[in-house]
Amino acid sequence: MDVTPKSEIEKRISSFQEKLREQELDGGIIVLNSDMFYFAGTVQNSYLYIPSTGDPVLMVKKSLRRAQEESSLKNIVPMKHPMEIPAILASFQYANLKKIGLELDVLPFNNYQMYRKVFPGAEFSDISPAIKEIRMIKSPYEVELLRNALQVADRAFSAIPTFLREGIPEIELAALFEAELRKGGYSGSCKMRAFNQDFFYGNLCSGSNGAYPSFFDGPVGGKGVSLSSPQGAGWKKIKRDEVVYIDYTCVVQGYTGDQARIFCVGELTPHMTKAFEDMLLIQAEILKGIKPGTPAEEPYLLAVKIAEEMGYKDYFMGYKEDQVKFVGHGIGLELDEWPIFAKGLKNPILPGMTFALEPKLVFPEGAIGTENSYVMTEEGPKKLSVTPEVITYIK
Incomplete structure (x- = not known):
């Protein structure tokens, strides 16, 4: 099966990081399959963290093997539970996150509540409009x-x-x-x-x-x-x-x-x-x-x-x-x-x-x-x- 070219993924992430900086966010977490495929080239059960600057981190629950085969991202790591996200991100020098973007147009309320537990004290913002703006212009x-x-x-x-x-x-x-x-x-x-x-x-x-x-x-x-x-x-x-x-x-x-x-x-x-x-x-x-x-x-x-x-x-x-x-x-x-x-x-x-x-x-x-x-x-x-x-x- 054809994989999304690395150059495509890099341009998309770069455009998104500009939007994150405009919103003064530390980064954004992507989970919706459509957005996940757009930015990571895979729809394996994962959490994708894209920082405002630096390399993204793809945290995979299942299947790690396929995610590594399908995605050109540099940092692809295993994860068992969302509560591990802060520690995983800290290992990549993304610690003490205070302002995080989420896909609030599609994210279920219970999942939002889960993020509040994972990142206590963090402020959450909607990154869905930014994602839709980037995706509406096709390469x-x-x-x-x-x-x-x-x-x-x-x-x-x-x-x-x-x-x-x-x-x-x-x-x-x-x-x-x-x-x-x-x-x-x-x-x-x-x-x-x-x-x-x-x-x-x-x-x-x-x-x-x-x-x-x-x-x-x-x-x-x-x-x-x-x-x-x-x-x-x-x-x-x-x-x-x-x-x-x-x-x-x-x-x-x-x-x-x-x-x-x-x-x-x-x-x-x-x-x-x-x-x-x-x-x-x-x-x-x-x-x-x-x-x-x-x-x-x-x-x-x-x-x-x-x-x-x-x-x-x-x-x-x-x-x-x-x-x-x-x-x-x-x-x-x-x-x-x-x-x-x-x-x-x-x-x-x-x-x-x-x-x-x-x-x-x-x-x-x-x-x-x-x-x-x-x-x-x-x-x-x-x-x-x-x-x-x-x-x-x-x-």
Whole structure:
């Protein structure tokens, strides 16, 4: 398996240490798997201490062997219990820590209480915004990993016509599609930072199931296979002449590509065909308006304006009361990275950001639209998705 290049890890840590010094912190402790992989190149059960200056220390509960094989960090040591952390750090001359950064956006309260016992008298600060700021700008290495993930997705989408047929249950079609993704290296785990946003590979809905709402913060729901997992593909059999909406992530070597494509056994109505073409038009208008420095809310505000002018006020990005309030999101090690294209978010869109843009409509008879992944460049967004943006018909 490929390891993260040492030069990548060093640049990431250096950027983070600048943020630590800006916050006047002695250092930060990383435990979330996504952040751990970003800064250490491994997700073994560990605690990563990054000092404001000096070499990081990776303290590993399990598996030490794999951590040493996978990470290029210099200091990788065994640890049995978090109470050992101060002594381990003191052995590397990191003693009497008074100001420590933690990932407070995701850290459970009980874990926070544990840190208060481990470091009595220390002051804790949130380092999550700093981490997200660093991670939102991708290196050329990361962009290539995303590009590779979308190549895998393309091969899986291209295989759909070989097994989509009238009468196949959504869940069976999903399983066959997911098998193609797995054969290409999909890890089987799509990570989200948001609390309780459980997410599987993606979303496959046919006909009216595309309008069936769910808890998930996305425009399309789906019944799912049970009430314990009420989202995505269900037991419904796919009918002739109805829309088959397939919106999936593809995570390869940790990095998450995201795209949606539309299929149909038979023929869609002129209404649905026009709706699809209109979403391509909105996508094109959004892309024309994104320049380096464009506030993150502008793509959303523009998309809503055009959709309403087209008569889609009640259908854009969800059906009526189940509409979501964004039209795009950052992608990387997590599906919900910065930037988020939503009203009120004025942070600038910058070169190196990677994002998925997803103008979609949800009608009672089904969901339709498009989604593609992009990297922001000095000239504007550059498309990473390669699958043709057409409605694929199976006769």
